[in-house]
Amino acid sequence: MKVAIVDDDPIVCTSIGTILTATGIAEVLWSAHDGAAAVAGYARQKPDILLIDVQMPGMDGLEAAARILETDSDARILVLTTFADPDYIRRALDLHTRGYLIKQDVASVVPAVQAVMAGQVVLGAEVLSNLSTAPAAGTPAPDLAPAGEDPRFAHLTDRERDIAVLVAEGLDNRQIAAQLVLSEGTVRNRISDILAKTNIPNRTKFAVEWLASHR
Incomplete structure (x- = not known):
């Protein structure tokens, strides 16, 4: 499969790309380091799966995901970030991204990418745990x-x-x-x-x- 990786840390892009290519399941088409570049890259060369961070300079990953999904509702976007913030997670799910993983759980990246390619939606264990203890958005006191x-x-x-x-x-x-x-x-x-x-x-x-x- 063809993937693209967006993260403000080039080392992360390289590391995730190495993991995916070393297993033989994916080829990295391109990488970018901010949301605007992600939107432009997706328009230029559409990957099978886009892995994207949340907090980046300028346009963040969720805004970039929203813009991409406006033009391609079938885009497979997998959020890969260090932030297990319930608000971020709910925003990602409301956008109909295909999953939300915590970056430190590197071992889950390959099976998550395979699951997304197979049409599934994936959430990391830490993500589910954070949602189980946090109030839903807009919930009263x-x-x-x-x-x-x-x-x-x-x-x-x-x-x-x-x-x-x-x-x-x-x-x-x-x-x-x-x-x-x-x-x-x-x-x-x-x-x-x-x-x-x-x-x-x-x-x-x-x-x-x-x-x-x-x-």
């Missing part, structure tokens, strides 16, 4: 917060709730199937039912919303 669960989850069955908890913990279908003694096909169908019932577009967004509702 605790003494004003409504009691109870998000009403979108009210009609889930007990088995669907079991699956929902494991999805929110970041387990994949195989792991969920093993833990609940189900087939992977059954888990896949149940997750599709859960997303349809809750009107949430994908499992990553579901995990974020579930964790926000059950923190």
Whole structure:
């Protein structure tokens, strides 16, 4: 696959590029060091996957992602940053980027890129952990917060709730199937039912919303 890497530190671009090319799964088309250069680079030569940092001089990575997605809604953008800030994560998910990883977790880069290429959305474990303990954007102060669960989850069955908890913990279908003694096909169908019932577009967004509702 063809990738592009955007980070304000050239050493990071080189390091990530070396990891991807050494494994034989990707070729680095180009790299850039700020958001404006990322937008220009994407318009000039579209990669299969764009890895982009958040905080950069001038235009930041999320603004660059927004501009790219305005012109190409199918762009596969994977945020790779040192900041596990819940606001950044939610902004990235609201933009429909394909994932959010913490840069220090280098071992996860290759499988994450492969998963994104396969059409999945990925979140690192630290990202999910931060979302599970942080209030959702716009949530009132605790003494004003409504009691109870998000009403979108009210009609889930007990088995669907079991699956929902494991999805929110970041387990994949195989792991969920093993833990609940189900087939992977059954888990896949149940997750599709859960997303349809809750009107949430994908499992990553579901995990974020579930964790926000059950923190």
